[in-house]
Amino acid sequence: MLDVHRLRLLRELDRRGTLKAVAEALSYSPSAISQQLSQLEAETGVTLLEPAGRGVRLTAQARILVAxxxxxxxxxxxxEADLRASLTEVGGTLRVASFQSVLLALVPPALTLLAEQHPGLRVEITHEEAGPAFAGLLAHEFDVVLGEEYPGLPQPPVEGVHTQLLALDELLLAVPTHGPHARGGGAKGDNGSGNGDGDGSAGDCGEDQAPVRLAELADVPWALDPPDIPVGQWARTLCRGAGFEPDIRFASPDLLLQIHLVETGHAVALLPGLLLDTDRGHDMRVSRLPGRPHRRLITGVRAGAARHPAVRAFRSALKQGLKMP
Known part of the structure; x- marks a missing residue:
């Protein structure tokens, strides 16, 4: 009988490429990984790894095992999902990886609902961007991950992952209301929001005033995400489509920092409506963008775990949280 743990190590080696990467991901030493795979070779009676430069690569027989x-x-x-579903209580531990805007806006109300509806369920949250989070999902580091897709930048399907649309979140332009970079006289509390129904409501968004056009902001400082992540790529493409290269003074994925820079009059930014749809007013002017672009928020789980009661409870709580005031 083949050892499932060793089979999983072989699969991780196929996915990550090196013994060192597998060891780091699973908190083992490379020698321990190598020893386990040698034992798997002994169990199967075939060669699974062969030298490749300073590392190793999987043989054709190893790839059969991986499949x-x-x-x-x-x-x-x-x-396991069917076993848990046979019980009357939803319990155990659910490990969730999410990124900043969802952690701030959607996860807290979801945790409140889960505490009321399923007090026996322990939820552990890790702040992680979508790319590393999905890798961790496949490595069984997480049970649920939150992901996002920006206009024109769809993410390729991840084999073995079941995804589900959570919400459509409108992307908005935020400009200062005071200081040298102010545009118009927007008031505190102008905000926007996306929601699970996908109607892209953005509050009043300063619609009683003349709209701010992107081309008018070619000469002001911008706060944008770094260029090596999808949101940063999308933002730069949007500005270039409006005929200018943004003057990026602040490159950071920290959306709270971007909001603070806008509120203090130091920059303009492109922000998700979900983060602005809070009880706290924002001292900035928020305008809709041409075509009202949205990002897609998704949840991802391993395909075999989609029916797990804890996963279903968490996904349901996120959806319910979207409708909470």
Whole structure:
């Protein structure tokens, strides 16, 4: 009988490429990983790894095992999901990876609902961007991850992952209401929001005033995400489409910092409506963008765990939280 743990290590080596990367991801030493895979070779009676430069690569026989391992692990998770579903209480531990705007806006109300509806469920939250989070999901570091897709930048499907649309969140232009970079006389509390119904409501967004056009902001400082992540790529493409290269003075993925820079009059920014849809007013002017672009917020779980009661409870709580005041 083949050892499932060793099969999983082989699959991780296929996914990550090096023994060192597998060891770092799973908190083992490379020598321990190598020893486990040598034992798997002994169990199978075939060569699974062969030298490749300073590292190793999988043989054709190893790839056959990897393909079966994906099916085996999915079936085991389906079995666990069915077992948990047979119980009357939703319990255990659910490990969630999410990024900043969702952590601030959606996760707290979801946790409140879960505490009321499923007090036996422990939820552990890790702040992680979508790319590393999905890798951690497949490595069984997380059970649920939150992801996002920006206009024109769809994310390719991840094999073995079940995704579900959570919400459509309108992307908005935020400009200062005072200081040398102010545009118009927007008041505190102008804000926008996306929601799970996808109607892209953005509050009043200063619609009683002349709209701010992107081309008018070619000569002002910008606060944008770094260029090596999808939101940063999307923002730069949007500005270039309006005929200018943004003067980026602040490059940071910290959206709270971007909001603060706008409120203090130091920059303009492109912000998700979800983050602005809070009880706290924002001292900035918020305008809709041409075409009213939205980002897609999704949840992802391993395919075999989609029916797990804890996963279903968390996804449901996120949806309910979207409708909470």
């Amino acid at each position: 079966h391992t994906e099916v085996i692990l999915e079936r085991l998770e389906l079995a």
